[in-house]
Amino acid sequence: MKRIGTFLLAGLAGFGLAGAAQAQNVTVYTAGPANLIDSLASGFKDETGITVDVFQATTGKVMARLEAEAGNPVADILISASWDTATDFAAQGKLLDYNSANAANVPDFLKGPGYVAQGISALAIAWNPNSGTPRPADWSDLTDEAYRDLVTMPDPSQSGSAYELVAALTTQNDLGWTLFDALAANDMIVPGANAQALNPVLQGAKGVVFGAVDYISLGQAAKGETIEVIFPASGTVIAPRPMMILKSSKNQDAAKKFIDYVLSDKGQAMVAATYLMPARSDVAADRALISDLKILSVDPASDRAATLARFNKIFGIE
């Protein structure tokens, strides 16, 4: 009972404390992975004494919270899993133009005015070797009869990177919509976001994820799951995760320090430890890097709504 009382008091106290931002705090709204931001936050605190308040969710949830808070913004730094967020926010003038000294070794296509990549994920084929299917080498292999009813794909409406993949593939002549038509004919399913697509493959209900987020699967493989990450020969898309300081930030100095920290050797090593590709080209990682991959580009003018509508129609998820 005493515990409950204490808790209630704490709850009531929470009513009063809100919004009292202190100078030695920086607030980060970030998409996953959770353990990355946790280690970045504690490392940053150790180095600078500045506390990092973290709100971590999916990109969608992060954006919804930002939007709802628009009248009374809380976040200093936003880390998204979708590059579009950065370009849009920059275009809307919502970003503080900050160019970190540590960003010198970040390739130009991974930074812009006010934003810079934290790390990069790529989409891949995640294959369960125990599934009794042959090892696929490319996207189009999965239309083969051997994979009938054994392929899953993250829903491009729920996963920004999966959308990028659809957009990139459908601008290719030899791949394009015919590939997706064939995959649909081969009974590929689109069960939900990234985790929902991977799970049935881990248990063996399905054999392959078409467009798995590579770092998640690499991490699971490292933990002993029977899953192999294959980067298709014809190329794939990458999803750089942009960091940005919001113009509404009241702790801009601390925010700049945090960006510097993420791009430092230490910070980038933490990024690499989660099996993401580091943003800096001079930081090593125990995985395939951008230079090892054939990157497909996405036409920035592609019509997102139309692409999604066509995709959903093919897979009967309207």
Add this chain to the structure above:
Amino acid sequence: MRPDFFKRGFFDGGGSIAAVVAPVLIVLVAFPLLFVLLQAVFPDIALGSFADPFGRFVETLSDPRLVRWTLNTLMLGVCVVVGAFVVAVPLGILRGLFRVPGGGFWDLVFLVPFTIPPYIAALGWIMTLQPRGYLEQVSGVNAGAFLFSFQGVVFVMTLNVFPVVYFAVSRMVATIGGRYVEAARVAGSTPVRAFWRITLPLSTPAIAASLLLVFAMAIEEFGTPAALAARSGFLVLVTGIERHLSDYPIDLPSASLLSTILVLMAMTAFIIQHRVVSRRDFRTISGKPGAQDLLPLGVWRIPVVILFAVVGLLGAVTPVAAVMLTASTRTISGGLAVDNFSTVHFAEIFANSGGAMEALGTSLGLGVAAALITGLLGTLTAYVVVRQRHLGARILDFLTMIPNTIPGIVVAVGLILAWTQPWLPATPYNGIGILVLAYCCLLLPYPVRYANAALRQIGPSLEDAARVSGARHITVFFRILTPLILPSVIAAMLLVFAVAARELVATILLAPLGTKTVALFIWRQFEQGSVGLGMAMSAMAIAITMTIPIAVAIWTRKRGQMF
């Protein structure tokens, strides 16, 4: 309405209670929901601007898929209601009327589905029934085709929500007692006819109230239909709402607008329920107390126990077993092989990986706080609603219903919009208080419905006698009514506790910076594919969540009360 509302009804008699309850409900429920509505109408309300009213109406409402989604939602709601009725009403009546062997034990078993978050339950079923799932690994058969279909969604959701109906009905029937059935039997009715003609109609208020809750829960549930039926092309309104909220660019106005369709749907259900209940106001706790003996089951003992066991097996044991198996196998791909069993995930929890212990503590505290607050507030509200039959009371009644019909995520958006208004002198936002507010708002319907049904059973002479004995309204409420409806309210508070301790959807958006709860912890593990670790946390949370109901069960038994 005005003079009546203020002069006679509200501040007369039970009005002193209404005067307390109404402002609290307005802050707790009406304030955030108002902002959902404002957001639906004014796209830029988050910036405090009333520009471009109805700006999104045409675009959102002209979506050709909207009609199908709405019909699907309705179909899902109705089917889950029917499913819950078929499963829970017979069980509840058996439990309330007869000496079912192991009665209190079954109550605890049927509370388990409530402690399992719907997304975990759905995942548990997937991992059990899908091809190469646990069932196939053990028995060689799988039920994937059944699970990933509309029927599968109804099956899983029914098993998730039937306890709401079970507890309401068994409590109600227990207070009605067997004498009416006996009277019917003596009058020449067969047991079956006595059930249809006597017991069922007498339990109508409880059944209707709990089915209303089930309907509201079914139409706002996102995880289960998305996980199970989306791949077969069965999408519901919440799918659309979720897309507006997760698909860039975020579209709060459209999400709010679609939510109001859900509210309208729920309002219709509410009105139907109200009609049903108000025409059948049975006063079955009269001032003439009688010993309420449970009837013996006779030769039906074994079949009834089997029935309880089957439902318990499906509703509680299977999902928990799936959770436990996943939690105690090192890898999912390793399956149920002997060398794959391991305590590594539990060890990681105990090593406080990712603040697991902190998350457990926070969630339990939140659950207790939400249960206490909603229990008190819900009982008071139900009293006002039952005893004061004017429009104001009806509005309060409906107000406590709406949060149950709006997806948690939209309620969360409403709370953010409301509590970040710059003109507020103080705000719980970004403190743990906002989660307490959110859970109270979302879960208030349980105690209100339960207490409402229980209060309707109490003969007015019990209250009159206390008034004449010199007790003021407030004394009557606490000394006479509260003890009489306590079994029902405790049942509702346990449900609130169980749900609040594992709430995810609203928590994701509202969690104050750095706050960790059980659901957030589990969800983050899932997002990274660490299903085993997430499931280990779920197992711990279910176990710890169940300790409180078990403690309550033991306590009430010691005091000689019915649990």
Add this chain to the structure above:
Amino acid sequence: MAAFGVSQRFGTNTVLKSVDIDVAPGEVVALLGPSGCGKTTLLRLLAGLTRPSAGRICIGDQVVADAATHQFLPPEKRSIGMVFQDYALWPHMSVAENIAFPLEMRKVARAERNARVKEALKLVGLDHLADRQPGTLSGGQQQRVALARAIVPRPSLILFDEPLSNLDRELRESLVVDIAALLRQLGMTGIYVTHDHGEAFAIADRVAVLRDGNILQIATPENLVQNPASVAVAEFLKLGLVLPATVEGGDLVVRNGQQRLRPPAQFANGSRSGDLFVPRSALSPAGQNGGTLSGTAVRSMFRGDGYSVQMRLDADTSIELFSPLRVDDGKAMGLDIAWDRAFWFPHGEAAPQHSNTTSS
């Protein structure tokens, strides 16, 4: 206790029409009437459980409700006791806790409370059941607990709402005597609602007969029986034979059956139609062919000291008579009327025409 012009409406339904009643301290008044006559409504108004639509109610010198001035004293401030038809015992409290509750509400100290609870239990003869739960008691015992709970705070007014109607006859008869004795012993003012005139006569100093929201007559039981104010009172109390009749040349023509009766001169006193009321004591069996009225014996029941005979009159009405001899079922029989004890209630007039004022 007094009520002046009290009426009660629920929507368009007027349940009580401008009722006046005055109860002296220490007096017990019964409100007697068929169900739906408004007696319970009147009782609830006195208790403060409802507000009057019009009129004024006083307890002692205090105005407790006045519709004109919106004055209203809630029940808990009225210092009353009440016994309910369904006992209204709180099932979650023991017998002693139930009885102690009114004292607790009046902030009586624990020691005194216990003593008074014991005393009240002794008064109703249940001192051995103090710690039982109400649900384990018999109906009669429960009602005694309710009685103890009502008297324990020594209220200035005690209200009974058909307290015995749920009990069997024997219990009813013994309890009504007990209640009457208790009220006299404690000198309490009481109002007792019932539909059973036996109960009302046994307990009350005065009885008010209610019908359709009106008080028809308030009088002592004796006066009520010997001198009913209207045919409705006589009918409700089943005091004897009521026959509607028209007057033709001094004769009474019974409306059903057209039987012609010859009362003494001046009996109908110039009226054209009315109701003939013959108290049971003014009727006597007159053998097979004699008598003023003819009819058939329907059923005879042995009652120990004689027979209760159900007789069907040719005038299409029934009456129950006492006969020292058995009358065979279906046998024709006649009735004689002692005209000096008969009443004539002309239609359209309130006051009864009595044949012989000396007889009452």
